[in-house]
Amino acid sequence: MIRHPSQERPERMAPRSTSAPSHSAAPLHVVQLLGGGSAGTGAHVRSLSAGLVARGVRVTVGAAPSAERRYGFTAAGARFVPVPVKTTPPAVGVIGAMCADADLVHAHGMRAGLLAALTLRRRAVPLVVTWHTRSTAPGLRSRLRALTEHCVARSATVVLGTTSDLVDRARAHGARDARLAPVALPAARRREEAEPDKIRAELGAVDRPLLVTEARLVRSGSLDVLLTAARAWRRLTPQPVLAVAGDGPERAALQRRIDREALPVRLLGRGTDAATLLRDADVALLVARWAGRAPLAEEALRRGVPLVATAVGGVPEVVGDAAVLVPYGDPGALGTAVSGLLADAPRRARLSDAGRGRAGSWPTEDTTVAQVLAVYDELALRG
Structure with missing residues (x-):
């Protein structure tokens, strides 16, 4: 049995032995x-x-x-x-x-x-x-x-x-x-950009707010809530762009809905790195029926990107007061929360600072x- 006396011992864990290690013992x-x-x-x-x-x-x-x-x-x-x-x-x-x-x-x-x-x-x-x-x-x-x-x-x-x-x-x-x-969760690797604002330019969001999320491309569930919420953002000036990282079997059907309703949404498909998109994001969105320590939410807070998330599972426990929380399955509440945040630069700045502070406590x-x-x-x- 090997000992690790230099390691931190959380209070909720049982006390560990302080006996000296046996140098002849095989490693665990x-x-x-x-x-x-x-x-x-x-x-x-x-x-x-x-x-x-x-x-x-x-x-x-x-x-x-x-x-x-x-x-x-x-x-x-x-x-x-x-x-x-x-x-x-x-x-x-x-x-x-x-x-x-x-x-x-x-x-x-x-x-x-x-x-x-x-x-x-x-x-x-x-x-x-x-x-x-x-x-x-x-x-x-x-x-x-x-x-x-x-x-x-x-x-x-x-x-x-x-x-x-x-x-x-x-x-x-x-x-x-x-x-x-x-x-x-290990922080995502930070990649250097070849050109300033390159991602925003590719997404058509140089002079528009950039919203970032990730989702499996299926017509039911979280993405359906997101697309319904996006109807409210068509009336905003400037109109934001929602970039969706992820892939799935119903991409074509979802794209038809986006085109039919003129939604400000870009489906980016396989190979898109949500963490890279967050580097240029104005707001991150986590819309899930259940989530725990979601990598998207954690990376957003680490980077100081204001986060709007559904109040499900372990999300409130992870983000605390450093994000805007909305009920799951309520596209009206989601749309209003994002619109309000985009219109309130001081609040975004406060959330950015709070997010970095929260991440430092993890x-x-x-x-x-x-x-x-x-x-x-x-x-x-x-x-």
């Missing part, structure tokens, strides 16, 4: 299991793996083959094992072999948590599961998701929720030990690693 071996979650989850696992390796922990990451190309886990010092994408017996077999000498398994997300629970059901290996997000899918998919959450919550030794509502959800599903453990990557290590040490001591 932790398996990080990623189930193909969001970009934020993958970036967190990469950051966590690098921090653990730097502190003497042996880390193996199991994920879809594409995850290694995207995040570079081996460059962070971890061993990478490709895991089949589907939840199948072969996937369980690969994970079982990967965990043969593991001291602890840390799964991220529901699919990874379920695979780990199936693999470890007859093994006395502690299982930590981080809940990064939740599904809002309706009908049968919602019921299947609830069954998965119930199984994962009851199988995990400890559930870590990135927001308080996820902790409450885990407890409602029977988690024995559920704790709040906010994660630090956990850092180092404190996130320290919190996770405290949990690992506690579970190793129990064993």
